[in-house]
Amino acid sequence: MTNKVVVNADIEKGIINKNIYGHFSEHLGRCIYEGFWVGEDSPIPNTNGIRNDVVAALKNIDIPVLRWPGGCFADEYHWKDGIGPRESRKRMVNTHWGGVVENNHFGTHEFMMLCDMLETEPYICGNVGSGTVQEMSEWVEYMTFDGESPMANWRQENGREKPWDLKYFGVGNENWGCGGNMRPEYYADLYRQYQTYVRNYGENKIYKIAGGANIDDYRWTEVLMREAHWLMDGLSLHYYTIPGDFWKGKGAALDPSEKEWFITMKRALHIDELITKHSTIMDKYDPEKRIGMIVDEWGTWFDVEPGTNPGFLYQQNTIRDALVAGVHFHIFHDHSDRVQMANIAQTVNVLQAMILTEGEKMILTPTYHVFEMFKVHQDATKLDIDVKSNTYELDGEELPSVSASASRDKAGKVNISLCNLNHKEETEVKIQLRGLQDRIEKISGRLLTASETNAHNTFDQPENVKPEALESFTVEGDELTVTLPAMAVAVVTIG
Ligand code: AHR
Numbered sequence: 001m002t003n004k005v006v007v008n009a010d011i012e013k014g015i016i017n018k019n020i021y022g023h024f025s026e027h028l029g030r031c032i033y034e035g036f037w038v039g040e041d042s043p044i045p046n047t048n049g050i051r052n053d054v055v056a057a058l059k060n061i062d063i064p065v066l067r068w069p070g071g072c073f074a075d076e077y078h079w080k081d082g083i084g085p086r087e088s089r090k091r092m093v094n095t096h097w098g099g100v101v102e103n104n105h106f107g108t109h110e111f112m113m114l115c116d117m118l119e120t121e122p123y124i125c126g127n128v129g130s131g132t133v134q135e136m137s138e139w140v141e142y143m144t145f146d147g148e149s150p151m152a153n154w155r156q157e158n159g160r161e162k163p164w165d166l167k168y169f170g171v172g173n174e175n176w177g178c179g180g181n182m183r184p185e186y187y188a189d190l191y192r193q194y195q196t197y198v199r200n201y202g203e204n205k206i207y208k209i210a211g212g213a214n215i216d217d218y219r220w221t222e223v224l225m226r227e228a229h230w231l232m233d234g235l236s237l238h239y240y241t242i243p244g245d246f247w248k249g250k251g252a253a254l255d256p257s258e259k260e261w262f263i264t265m266k267r268a269l270h271i272d273e274l275i276t277k278h279s280t281i282m283d284k285y286d287p288e289k290r291i292g293m294i295v296d297e298w299g300t301w302f303d304v305e306p307g308t309n310p311g312f313l314y315q316q317n318t319i320r321d322a323l324v325a326g327v328h329f330h331i332f333h334d335h336s337d338r339v340q341m342a343n344i345a346q347t348v349n350v351l352q353a354m355i356l357t358e359g360e361k362m363i364l365t366p367t368y369h370v371f372e373m374f375k376v377h378q379d380a381t382k383l384d385i386d387v388k389s390n391t392y393e394l395d396g397e398e399l400p401s402v403s404a405s406a407s408r409d410k411a412g413k414v415n416i417s418l419c420n421l422n423h424k425e426e427t428e429v430k431i432q433l434r435g436l437q438d439r440i441e442k443i444s445g446r447l448l449t450a451s452e453t454n455a456h457n458t459f460d461q462p463e464n465v466k467p468e469a470l471e472s473f474t475v476e477g478d479e480l481t482v483t484l485p486a487m488a489v490a491v492v493t494i495g
Contacts, residue, residue, distance in 0.1 A: 002428045002481075003402045004388040009414060009435035011384035016407055018064040018378035019341035020332040021371060022123070024297060026071035027106070028097040028350050029312030034357055035348030036114060037106040044360045048113060049105075053362045054348060054355055055117050061354065061371040062378060065168060067123040067296055067343045068111050072096045072178035074170075075129030079139045082107020083158050096178060098311025108143065112164050121167055123296075123343070126198070128172030128190055128211070129180035137197035140169065144204040165204060168341075170296070171195050172211040174238065176220060179211060184223035187211065191228050209294050212236035213278065221278045225285040234292040234340060237278055240301040240351075241268045241324050253302035253315040255454050258423065261320060262394040264300070265421045268324040269399065271298065272331045279338045292340025295332070299345045299352030299367075300324050313350045317365035317457075319450040319465055319487050321352050325370040326419040326489040330405040333382055344371075356457075363462040366455075369448050373467055373491045376415040380407035383414065392422045401427055402484070413495040414439070420484035423453050431480040431492075439495040440478065445470030449488040 025031050038044045038051050045052045069077050073096055081090040082104040089104035115122045124143075126136040141151035144163045152163070171194050173179045175187040182190070191210050200206055210232040213220035224235060243264045244251035251260050279293060300321050301313075308314045325344070332339050344367070348355045354368035382405070389400035403419045414436060420427050433440060447470040455465050470490050472483040484490060 001390050002430050003390050005402075005404055005429055005431040006386040007406045007414070007416060007431060007433055007436070008384040009408065009433065013382040013384055014336050016333050016336050016377050016380050016382050017340050020329070020336075020339060021063070021375065021378055022065035022067065022341050022343040023063050023347045024067040024071070024343035024345045025347045026350065027069050027073045027077070027094060027102060028071060028346065029309065029314055030349040030357065031346050032106050035355070037110065039105065047117065049110065050114055050117060054357070057355055057362065057364060057368070058118055058347070061368065062375045063118050063120045064378065065121040065123050065341060065343070066115055066118065066347070067125060067170070070125060070173055071297070072174065074125040074173045075127050075131070075175070075179040077127055078131065078135065079108055079142075080135070083109060098309050108139075109158065109160060122164070123168035123170065124166065125170035125173050126194070128175055128194055129178070133194055133197050136171075136194055137199070140166070140198050140206070141201065145201045163201070163204065167205070167207050168209060169198055169206050170209040170211065170236065171198065174214065175211045176214055176217065184220045185227070188224050188227035191224070192231055195231055207233040209234035209236055209296070212238070212294070215239050216274060216277070218277060218281060221281045225282055229285040229291060232291060234294040235282065236294045236296045237274065238297040239271055239274055239295065240297070240299060240345070242301045243267065250301055250303050253300075253305065254318065254456065256320060258394060261423045261453050262397070262399070264320055264324060265327070265392075266397070266399055268327045269331070271328060272334070275331065275335045275339060279335065282338065289337050293335070293338045295339060295342035297345045298328060298342060301351055315351060317353060317356070317367050318453070319366050319448075319455045320453060322366035322370045322448055322465070322489050323419055323421055323487060324352070325367050326374070326417065327403050327421070329370075329374055329377070330403045330417065330419070333377065333405045333407070336382055358459050361459050363457045363459060365457060366448065366465045369465070369467050370489055373446055373448065373489065374417055376409055376413075376491065376493070377405070377407045377417065380409045380415070382407050390427060402429055404429075413493055416492045416494070418482065418484060418490045418492070420486060420488045422486050424486050426483055426485045429482045429484060431482065433478045433480055433494065436494055437478055440475055443473070443475060443480065443492060443494050445473060445482070445490055445492040447485075447488060447490045449485045453487065
């Protein structure tokens with residue numbers, strides 16, 4: 001049976017916030033150290049200690065916002081350890097992630113420099129779990145105060161005359177778990193207290209993000225909204241796609257069985273229900289949808305690659321990850337009235353990474369290619385779309401095989417992204433293009449697919465999985481017919 005899609009180019013559904021294509025990078029494994037920071041004396045080509053190849057690759061996907069320094073690391077991080085001359089910075093133990101030495105060579109100045117290089121907005125996550133109100137307040141003063149003050153003077157002594165622009169600030173991370181094992185009532189009170197001293201200095205206006213729920217902890221959202229909604233701009237949500245069990249075995253990143261592939265797709269699609277239900281609770285206190293849902297950790301989480309440090313969360317990345325990314329973006333688009341930001345975990349060498357490195361070598365993952373293909377949706381106008389999909393069945397369970405989204409960019413081009421979740425059958429999609437009759441001759445497309453569920457890039461074969469031209473489409477009248485291979489992500493551009 002053919003899948004039927006209708007795109008109504010005359011019906012606009014708001015703007016797709018570019019920040020849903022955001023990233024998260026933590027002091028975890030080889031994300032910051034080696035992934036970004038190699039130091040000025042490294043033989044790996046770098047600019048002021050930050051590797052050039054990674055920055056160049058990331059600039060090509062237009063990262064709008066970057067969250068740092070954690071994650072669980074954030075609630076153990078004391079920012080004052082990471083400023084001043086590098087040789088004299090405190091060497092500490094990264095207790096949460098692998099027990100390795102953290103030499104603090106990558107701190108506030110280095111992070112802000114990285115954001116400048118990437119032309120991305122910084123999103124800093126402060127320490128509630130083991131930090132003080134004063135510490136958090138002084139960090140904001142250090143970064144954003146323009147004038148004479150103890151922290152601004154100190155910043156200047158450390159070589160930065162002008163304050164940085166800092167928009168996004170998170171008040172703690174996973175405070176129901178690694179961020180302090182708190183009850184929502186307790187965290188809500190702490191949020192109220194800590195955020196009071198996160199000041200707006202001069203023109204710098206901070207968008208304050210409260211630490212939100214894990215997966216389906218709806219009580220957390222209810223309590224936070226009830227007790228503090230008027231004091232927050234955003235509320236976070238964390239959800240990882242794990243085909244197995246978090247504690248007993250998450251499943252391998254490579255060689256998924258048919259069942260594991262199917263479950264991965266099912267669990268990726270589950271984010272739709274989570275956003276809908278958390279959002280419904282938020283609606284109760286914020287019917288105008290002023291407060292953004294900030295999905296600041298999402299992505300696949302598999303067992304670590306055999307032979308690697310279990311605390312480093314290093315995993316390979318396949319065509320399965322590409323599908324997970326595509327499906328998430330479509331769901332974020334569908335909720336663009338509430339989801340104002342999302343940050344994939346994590347940019348380099350950790351979990352669902354865009355980039356993997358091995359010393360001076362670097363490869364781009366299938367997930368990277370989805371970010372690159374989908375960047376046309378950033379800040380574009382979402383168009384009305386109706387998707388009637390075939391079912392994708394395994395062992396008596398059903399999922400839709402096709403997921404799709406459409407938007408119009410600032411130049412007037414319409415981009416339709418499509419995913420075929422089915423791991424073994426191609427599928428035909430008939431797309432009725434309403435309101436686009438005058439542009440129908442100018443159609444082109446790109447396709448990311450593979451012939452095996454395991455397909456991935458390696459340091460020996462870095463281009464196994466990469467986008468190619470989409471050839472398998474025809475046009476008749478206002479109907480576009482696309483044949484999507486199994487396991488495919490495609491973007492069709494009209495105009
Ligand atoms: O992204 C890895 C970890 O997952 C983060 O540090 C934490 O916030 C979450 O549990």
